[in-house]
Amino acid sequence: MSSPILSLAxxxxxxxxxxxxxxxxxxxxxDFDAQDQTRIATAVSEIARNAFTYAGGGTVEFLVDGKxxxxxxxxxxxxxxxxxxxxxxxxxxxxxxxxxxxxxxMGARRLMDHxxxxxxxxxxxxxxxxxxxxGASVVAGPRLARIADELGRRKPxxxxxxxxQQNQELVRTLEELRARQDDLVRLNSELEDTNxxxxxLYAELDEKADHLRRADELKSRFLSNxxxxxxTPLNAIRALTEVLxxxxxGGLTPEQEVEVGYIRKATDQLSELVEDLLDLAKVEAxxxxxxxxxxxxxxxxxxxxxxxxxxxxxxxxxxxxENPSGLPPLNTDEGKVSQILRNxxxxxxxxxxxxxxxxxxxxxxxxxxxxxxxxxxxxxxxPDDQDRIFQEFGQLDNxxxxxxxxxxxxxxxxxxxxxxxGGSLTVQSEPGVGSTFHATIPLVYTVPEPGVPAVEWEAxxxxxxxxxxxxxxxxxxxxxxxLKGSGFQVVRAMTTRQARHALVQARPAAVxxxxxxxxxxxxxxxxxxxxDPATRDIxxxxxxxxxxxxxxxxxxxxxxxxxxxxxxxxxERLRRLTGRQPVxxxxxxxxxxxxxxxxRGYLDDLPCQITEACGxxxxxxxxxxxxxxxxxxxxxxxxxxxxxxxxxxxxxAATRSTPVVVVTSQPLADAERRRLEALGAAIVSKGADRDxxxxxxxxxxxxxxxxxxxx
Amino acid sequence: MDRIPILxxxxxxxxxxxxxxxxxxxxALQEDLTDQIVRHRSHGVLIDIxxxxxxxxxxxxxxxxxxxxxxxxxxxxxxVGMRPAVAITLVELGLSLPGVRTALDVDKGMQLLRxxxxxxxxxxx
Numbered sequence: 001m002s003s004p005i006l007s008l009a010x011x012x013x014x015x016x017x018x019x020x021x022x023x024x025x026x027x028x029x030x031d032f033d034a035q036d037q038t039r040i041a042t043a044v045s046e047i048a049r050n051a052f053t054y055a056g057g058g059t060v061e062f063l064v065d066g067k068x069x070x071x072x073x074x075x076x077x078x079x080x081x082x083x084x085x086x087x088x089x090x091x092x093x094x095x096x097x098x099x100x101x102x103x104x105x106m107g108a109r110r111l112m113d114h115x116x117x118x119x120x121x122x123x124x125x126x127x128x129x130x131x132x133x134x135g136a137s138v139v140a141g142p143r144l145a146r147i148a149d150e151l152g153r154r155k156p157x158x159x160x161x162x163x164x165q166q167n168q169e170l171v172r173t174l175e176e177l178r179a180r181q182d183d184l185v186r187l188n189s190e191l192e193d194t195n196x197x198x199x200x201l202y203a204e205l206d207e208k209a210d211h212l213r214r215a216d217e218l219k220s221r222f223l224s225n226x227x228x229x230x231x232t233p234l235n236a237i238r239a240l241t242e243v244l245x246x247x248x249x250g251g252l253t254p255e256q257e258v259e260v261g262y263i264r265k266a267t268d269q270l271s272e273l274v275e276d277l278l279d280l281a282k283v284e285a286x287x288x289x290x291x292x293x294x295x296x297x298x299x300x301x302x303x304x305x306x307x308x309x310x311x312x313x314x315x316x317x318x319x320x321x322e323n324p325s326g327l328p329p330l331n332t333d334e335g336k337v338s339q340i341l342r343n344x345x346x347x348x349x350x351x352x353x354x355x356x357x358x359x360x361x362x363x364x365x366x367x368x369x370x371x372x373x374x375x376x377x378x379x380x381x382x383p384d385d386q387d388r389i390f391q392e393f394g395q396l397d398n399x400x401x402x403x404x405x406x407x408x409x410x411x412x413x414x415x416x417x418x419x420x421x422g423g424s425l426t427v428q429s430e431p432g433v434g435s436t437f438h439a440t441i442p443l444v445y446t447v448p449e450p451g452v453p454a455v456e457w458e459a460x461x462x463x464x465x466x467x468x469x470x471x472x473x474x475x476x477x478x479x480x481x482x483l484k485g486s487g488f489q490v491v492r493a494m495t496t497r498q499a500r501h502a503l504v505q506a507r508p509a510a511v512x513x514x515x516x517x518x519x520x521x522x523x524x525x526x527x528x529x530x531x532d533p534a535t536r537d538i539x540x541x542x543x544x545x546x547x548x549x550x551x552x553x554x555x556x557x558x559x560x561x562x563x564x565x566x567x568x569x570x571x572e573r574l575r576r577l578t579g580r581q582p583v584x585x586x587x588x589x590x591x592x593x594x595x596x597x598x599x600r601g602y603l604d605d606l607p608c609q610i611t612e613a614c615g616x617x618x619x620x621x622x623x624x625x626x627x628x629x630x631x632x633x634x635x636x637x638x639x640x641x642x643x644x645x646x647x648x649x650x651x652x653a654a655t656r657s658t659p660v661v662v663v664t665s666q667p668l669a670d671a672e673r674r675r676l677e678a679l680g681a682a683i684v685s686k687g688a689d690r691d692x693x694x695x696x697x698x699x700x701x702x703x704x705x706x707x708x709x710x711x
Numbered sequence: 712m713d714r715i716p717i718l719x720x721x722x723x724x725x726x727x728x729x730x731x732x733x734x735x736x737x738x739a740l741q742e743d744l745t746d747q748i749v750r751h752r753s754h755g756v757l758i759d760i761x762x763x764x765x766x767x768x769x770x771x772x773x774x775x776x777x778x779x780x781x782x783x784x785x786x787x788x789x790x791v792g793m794r795p796a797v798a799i800t801l802v803e804l805g806l807s808l809p810g811v812r813t814a815l816d817v818d819k820g821m822q823l824l825r826x827x828x829x830x831x832x833x834x835x836x
Contacts, residue, residue: 017733020765038765038796042804045767049734103768107804 002074003144005062006151010052019060020045023075025154026062029147030073031136040075040130043111046104047077047126055081055124064132064139071132071139072114080123087119223281224667230274232665236594237267243601276409283416290420292445294473295334297324297361297370304338304359308345316354319345324361327370332445336417337372340425343410344374344437351378355434364440369423372439380431389427390415414439421445463489464578467508469499469525471517479512482567488574494518496525503535509578512570513557515544523555530556539577541570585626588612589619589645590634590663599632599663599697616640620648623655631660633681643672646679661697715740717747723755723824724748724786725817729762737773744777748784755824756781759817761792771806778811787827789813791820 005026010019023044027037044060051058058079065072084090090105105126109115114129137143241264244252252260301321312319330337341359348357355377364371381389389411415425422442429435466488468479480490491506493499495517502508511529513522526542529535539558542549549560559573588610590596596612611626613619616639623631631649635642642662649655660681668676668683676683684697715736718725724747726740744756758774760766766774778788791814801808814820 013733013735017731020767021731024764035796035799038794038800039803041765042767042800045765045769046804049767049769103805107768107806110803110805111800 002063002065003140005064005144005147007059007061009057009059010048011057013052015057016045016048016052019048022060022062022151025151026147027073027130029150030064030139031133032073032130033133036130036133039111040073040128043108043128044075044077046108047075047128050104050126051077051079051081051124054084055079064144065129067138067140069132069136069138070134071136073130073132075128076125077128078123078125083121083124084117084119087117091117220281223277226277230270231278234267234271234274235665236598237263238271239598239601240594241267273409276413280409280413280416283413283420290333290336290445290447292332293334294329294331296329297327300334300338300341301359301361304341304345307342308349311346311349314349314353317349317352318356319349320356320358322358322360327361327363328443330370330441330443332421332441332443336421337439337441340414340417340439340441341372341374343414344372344439347410348374348376348378348435348437352376352434353378368444369440369442372441373436374439375434375436377434380433381427381429381435382431383429386427386429390425463487465489465491465506465508466574467491467493467499467502467506467511469493469496469511469517469522470514471495472514475514478565479570482565482570483574488571496520496522499525500528503529503538508538510539510541510574512541512543515542515546515548515552523551526552526555526557541573541577543570585609585611585628586630586632587619587622587626587628588632589616589622589637589642590632591615591637592634595634595663595665616642616645619645623649623658624652627654628658631655631658633660633662635662635664643675646676646681650679714743717743719747719751719753720757720821722753722828723757723821724751724753725757725759727759727762731763731765732770734769737770741773741777741780745780745784748781748786754786754828756786756788757817757820757824758788758790759792760790760797761794761816763797764794766793766797766801768804768806771801771804771808775806775808775811778808782810787812787824789820789823791815791817 006022008015008019008022010016020041024037024041027040032040048058048060051060056079058077058081061074061076061078063074063076065074091109105117108126108128112128113131114127116127118125132139139147241260243249244260245257245264301324305319305321308319345357345359357377358373358375360373360375362371362373363369391412411425418425418439418441422445423440425437425439427435427437464487466483468476468490470476470479470492471494476490476492476494483490488509491502491508493502499511499522503511513526515521515523526540529538529540536556540556541559541561542552542557543561543563543565545563547562552560558577561569561573586609588596588599590599590612591614593614596614600610600612611622611628613622616637619631619633620640622628633642633645637645640648642664646660646662649658649660657680660679662676662681662683664683664685673683713736715726715728715730715732718727724744726744728740730736732740747753748756756777758777760774763770774790778790781788789812790808793813812823814823
């Protein structure tokens with residue numbers, strides 16, 4: 001029985017060297033002495049070389065034969081070569097080859113204890129045997145394993161073989177890498193496809209979003225335009241019913257009065273809806289301007305109380321304003337806050353059948369906002385519907401709702417207004433118990449975008465801008481009160497910096513100057529105004545506590561007054577210094593008879609003589625012949641548009657400087673407005689009711705310098 | 712393909728075989744050595760095989776060939792440092808290395824070469 005120790009293939013020349021080295025190592029491990037190690041290695045070398053040289057390669061096996069000492073070390077070299085031709089002669093020692101083969105076999109035979117060779121056409125097997133040294137321990141089991149282990153550690157002493165092995169590993173790794181790379185390429189192309197899909201999807205989404213944006217814009221524009229379209233006929237109806245109710249055209253029977261009253265009421269409701277729509281459209285178009293003023297909640301509540309009294313028709317419902325104590329004054333748009341609260345209150349009153357509606361104001365926990373709460377004992381709103389009520393026309397279906405009609409726009413508008421003021425509008429509600437709306441409004445309105453002009457001022461074409469340089473807000477309020485209705489508009493400047501800015505921006509007709517401002521005086525400003533050719537001609541009125549008239553006049557001031565100021569003095573000086581004339585003849589150019597009639601009604605109270613023209617051409621003719629002191633002009637007429645008429649009026653010497661008031665029921669685009677202003681026209685909207693229209697026309701006339709404020 | 716280094720020591724060439732040579736390496740050595748003999752006009756070659764544990768018939772014959780060629784090129788060859796086991800094996804193999812002179816170590820080999828070349832042992836002539 002034989003135990004294999006090692007087997008190695010001979011493929012290259014180097015393997016011959018490896019075979020003899022292995023043979024020597026194994027011989028050493030089997031306790032052969034040095035001489036026998038060399039003998040065995042040399043014999044293996046001879047036979048292995050023969051296998052390589054004549055058969056192109058083969059296998060060398062190392063084994064141990066026998067179980068008892070002494071064992072026999074066997075080296076078997078086999079190949080698949082053509083066999084040895086003259087084996088007998090070789091073994092007889094008669095053969096001598098040029099390459100020394102005979103010597104090899106014979107030498108190996110002499111070096112080993114036993115030698116056998118079996119050669120045929122299918123190959124040759126050579127067995128070399130050597131008896132292990134006496135006394136050497138038996139090789140089996142653990143010892144065999146130890147030998148194998150030792151051989152494994154001493155392994156490749158042949159660098160080339162190692163390189164070959166490494167090369168093969170490298171080739172395998174490269175193949176794996178290539179396969180992996182192929183995978184990656186495939187995955188990548190897949191990803192690219194997906195990516196293309198995603199990009200396409202994104203483009204589609206963008207397109208959709210664009211569509212939506214455009215649709216929304218279209219809606220806002222439609223709302224705005226439609227509201228104006230509605231407003232014109234509505235105004236006519238309202239004005240005419242008012243004429244009827246005022247018995248201007250004779251008496252009405254009681255029946256007729258009731259009927260006209262219904263017409264009037266229906267028209268008012270419709271107008272309200274249209275106004276709401278317009279406001280909403282304005283907010284959405286970002287056209288609403290915020291005019292912050294300082295006010296306190298107490299006065300706001302008291303004015304609200306007055307305003308809402310007519311709505312309190314149900315005796316079972318009471319409206320309670322809680323005393324807002326300890327709240328700081330607000331500096332934001334009072335009108336907008338009032339509008340929000342009015343909307344909330346009218347809703348609360350509508351939906352409360354019995355109980356109380358409670359209004360309160362508290363300071364927000366952050367300390368920089370006021371929370372207005374309107375609590376009702378109404379029907380309440382289910383949680384699912386609480387979002388819907390803030391949507392436009394988002395009315396809920398319930399019995400009360402069917403009875404009390406609303407526009408469905410109040411809450412959405414209120415929320416938008418609250419947002420515009422930097423606050424929010426929320427609701428807490430429980431069906432059957434009631435609802436509480438909370439409007440949170442910041443104490444101080446801050447302009448959302450930076451870079452707005454330092455002076456809060458919006459051009460009013462109907463009034464003459466007067467720059468008031470004054471550091472005290474109270475004094476400023478006095479000026480505003482004094483100049484209210486006088487045709488002069490106050491442009492506020494609290495510092496000289498603001499004043500310089502306003503001089504350029506507002507181009508005031510006059511300047512009212514306080515000398516001592518917070519931390520600075522205005523002497524330099526006065527000197528600068530009077531030395532700059534662009535502003536030299538603007539009259540300056542000094543109103544101050546400083547008694548130094550001589551200095552003011554030396555620096556170029558046109559008037560000097562000590563505080564406290566008198567209204568009469570101020571208006572009289574302003575009027576004189578800005579130089580305006582009272583009106584005498586007025587021409588009304590309008591194709592619409594109703595409009596002419598209404599304008600005439602508006603002007604009834606004014607000391608002026610009115611002529612009318614029912615078309616553009618006729619108007620121009622009359623303007624030439626009558627030389628009126630003022631012209632009221634409609635924009636839309638069948639023969640000539642108001643723009644054309646105005647342009648032609650301005651082209652003629654006789655009418656070039658005649659003040660023109662454009663009366664329009666149309667919404668004016670900014671460009672149109674600018675065009676009219678460039679041609680020196682004041683603009684009055686037909687939409688207003690009689691009193692406010694009158695006020696508008698008056699101030700337009702005053703602004704155009706046609707009437708004195710006191711007329 | 713690596714090579715067995717050949718060192719020039721004054722008038723002799725010294726070859727120290729420190730690896731177990733495969734057959735082609737042995738043949739390359741044969742070529743290199745003849746080249747060097749011609750280039751340096753050397754008259755003596757020392758081949759140190761003290762580290763070789765196995766010299767089989769092929770390598771033995773190679774050494775014999777080298778000695779024969781060197782002689783034709785007017786150079787003596789001395790193989791030095793052969794291990795006793797190797798020597799015994801060579802004899803048992805029936806390889807007698809005709810024409811190859813041997814010495815125990817490099818020193819002895821040098822002396823041998825000088826003596827035979829100049830008739831003295833110190834190389835001064």
